[in-house]
């Protein structure tokens with residue numbers, strides 16, 4: 001096994017192609033550090049499960065290399081890898097009780113009886129299921145089954161646990177509880193978790209690092225705050241939360257034009273007069289009197305959402321603006337919308353992280369600060 005500084009997983013130019021030549025992962029490279037909670041986030045079919053299957057060894061890359069703790073595992077079978085997977089349907093054995101489900105892997109390893117009992121009890125304590133040892137799986141609720149599946153993974157003391165949409169079968173309340181519990185469990189065990197979900201709120205709440213995927217490519221990776229605050233392209237901005245996205249022109253560094261007006265912003269590094277996507281989050285727009293805002297819009301509809309009103313408006317060019325405001329407005333009225341330069345996020349249309357990094361490097365190389 002590699003040293004502490006070594007990433008636990010490294011993908012280098014990994015492409016996965018199926019027989020009919022469909023490319024489901026396209027030249028993907030990333031590193032996973034030890035002891036963190038990672039999330040693979042993206043819409044259905046974007047390649048999340050394929051990445052987990054490649055890590056676990058259930059499938060091989062068509063091109064590129066995969067390293068686990070510094071060792072190339074391209075041809076290493078699943079049972080020779082120190083990886084445990086928690087599947088969406090938990091894949092528990094219905095004919096075995098809770099204890100035997102958790103003990104299964106240890107029995108295969110032929111550990112002695114007393115060691116098995118101790119380890120299973122400890123794993124069940126960790127997931128708050130002490131006392132449930134002799135229960136049948138059919139007598140357990142969805143959330144409890146989920147915990148059994150996790151106990152079964154952690155009892156093997158793996159360095160890495162892969163979780164493929166493990167919360168998707170649970171109702172909203174239980175799901176939120178389990179999100180919290182899983183996060184706490186990962187922190188206290190210090191094991192690397194790689195969690196797959198298509199739910200952006202879940203990803204934001206749980207992760208140290210998120211990889212946003214689309215069409216077999218990593219669109220952006222970073223902390224939840226990085227990804228939420230500085231989405232790299234229209235896809236990420238849209239996928240990660242509600243956003244207002246309009247077309248604009250970058251006139252020069254820190255000056256952008258959209259809706260026929262010029263606005264100061266905090267982004268640079270674009271070509272003069274480059275067409276860009278301009279993004280402003282609904283919560284960054286403030287409702288003002290019509291003449292006091294930078295934008296003048298007409299209110300089309302308003303919904304009460306508990307913590308705020310969700311207001312849908314249109315400007316005179318026909319652009320839709322979604323606003324989250326604690327202030328109630330009148331449908332049909334004209335209002336103003338105010339925002340800070342920091343609230344304006346500028347993106348090159350369809351730009352990937354790789355292209356973004358190159359652009360930023362060139363920009364900084366030309367003597368600009370970030």
Ligand SMILES: Nc1ncnc2c1ncn2[C@@H]1O[C@H](COP(=O)(O)OP(=O)(O)OP(=O)(O)O)[C@@H](O)[C@H]1O
Pocket residue numbers: 018019022024042043044045046047048049050051198
């Ligand atoms: N054995 C296979 N043969 C051919 N195509 C496959 C195979 N397995 C997966 N695919 C295709 O690969 C693509 C990516 O699948 P994958 O399961 O990785 O997506 P996902 O992001 O996990 O989606 P979901 O959220 O729906 O589970 C899909 O278009 C899928 O149809």
